[in-house]
Amino acid sequence: MEYVQERVTTLHALTDHRPAAPTGRAAVVVPMTEREYGTLAADRVLTALETVDPARVVVPLRAAPDRVGPFADWLDGFDVDVETLWCGGPRLTELLASRGLDGSRGKGRDVWLGLGRALDEEFVVVHDADTKTYSPAFVSRLLFPLANDHEFSKGYYARVEDNSLYGRLFRLFFRPLVRALGDATERREPSIMEYLDAFRYALAGEFAATTDLVSRCRIQRGWGLEVGTLGEAFAHAGFAESAQVDLGRYEHDHRSVDGPTGLADMSRAVGAATLRAVEGAGVAVEYDALADRYREAAERLIRGYETDAAFNGLDYDRAAEREQVETYADALGEPGPDTRLPAWRTAPVTPSEVADAAQADLAAARESHADAAARPPEESDRRQSAEEAPETGTGED
Structure with missing residues (x-):
């Protein structure tokens, strides 16, 4: 146990104290993919958020059309205000393309969409849903520096x-x-390398920020999200208004x-963002x-x-x-071409437009799922067989 201060304010978990924090003025953004559906880890995270009682929870969801409806129904079963933001629906895709925002999809793009929906609150917390050791204290710890004259805070822990x-x-x-x-x-002062080096786990996915700062940040589309966010935090918050907080024991997927989704591929995105x-x-x-x-x-x-x-x-x-x-x-x-998404403050689309498109996509997906469930089994089987059959005239004998 130690209490060494880095170049950014470093808050240590020296006791089990859960600090008071403005959770009621914060949105929590929890990106998910369909693999989180019904998992023990995701269930633990959402159940813990019920006790945190944030102003809202935004779940940017990446899932196939036939999985979206059941996933949203599952999320609605928790006693917390959850907005399911389907990130892959046709209306949202068309909206973003019409504003010049089409391009590769990844975790960063999903989080960017979720951050836009969080801007109505004063603060935002972002973390993943695959944490096996999730504690409701994480949200309070990440938010505490923001209520004490900081604009950005990041979690750290030993893996x-x-x-x-x-x-x-x-x-x-x-x-x-x-x-x-x-x-x-x-x-040179201030040095971005010293800033990046000061964070004990710079690639942690857990951070919190004022929504004013978030509105000014450009966001990486994929795996470079975490370090790209640090680069933006350096530009807009710097050493003085940044902090890192000890989240203690932390376990998640390896x-x-x-x-195709291994650390070698991730290193390319992280290196480019850095x-x-x-x-x-x-x-x-x-x-x-x-x-x-x-x-x-x-x-x-x-x-x-x-x-x-x-x-x-x-x-x-x-x-x-x-x-x-x-x-x-x-x-x-x-690093190649800069494909970052724009800061929401200057984006050519509004969060309300995103919400309208995503909600319409979700409603249509739910209706389609209900129609499929209501069809007689033999009709569903015939349709599925027809859909799975290969196109004629394209194969080799």
Whole structure:
């Protein structure tokens, strides 16, 4: 247990005290996908939010049309004001495309839509729904700094599970990347690298902010959401108005390194968002030397992780950690086109337009689901068989 202060205000869980916080003036945004439907983790989160009693809960939902209605019905069963915002409906998709906001979809896009719906409140809290150790104290802890002269706060926690260190993308990619960038940059005040380095778990998905700050933030569309948000917080809140809070024990789902939704893919988005934030703050990045500097910084950190793991009697596979570093090094390069979504303050669409389109999409999906459920089984089977049959004339004999 310690109480060291970083460059940003750092609030520690030294006791079990649950601080008073303005939960009744806050919206909680909880992005979900259809895999969260009915899970114990999501149920625990929503049941806990019943005791928090925020002004509202916004659930940006990514799900197939035939799953949306049952999912929304399930959400309506909790004793908390939930707005289900279906992010993939045809009316909403057409609305965004007509305003020049079409493009790739991901968690960041879903959260951006949810943040727009939260702007009617004074504060907003964002967190995931896959947390196995969720506590209602998380919302209070994240909001507490906002009631005490800060505009932005971020959660942090230790990822120690199964007798091993997790948080691999943060430990082995983000932190050494920021250190490498800082080592190669002439110090200027304020430094965005020092800001990013001050957060103990910069890739945590849990944060809170005033809605005034949120309205000024551009949002990454995908996995770069967390670090992209930090870049915007640096620009609009800076060191003085930022804080991080200890959320204690925290367990959630793990990802493999490889695969279409693995950490290697995530590292590309996180790296691009980090480098875009750094360049946006006026730092010139030497890309030719970046990978080697990153490897050197990662190797120094790996030695520290190995010693820390041994000190605590944890398992540690140094070769596997080094292998991940090499995988992540391949993700380093110029960030490419800026596809961030605009700040809501200047967006070419309003939150009410988004709500109207999403609500109409949800109502239509529910009606379609009810019609399908009311059809005789033999009719449903015939329709399903016809829909699943391949188009004629396109296959090979």
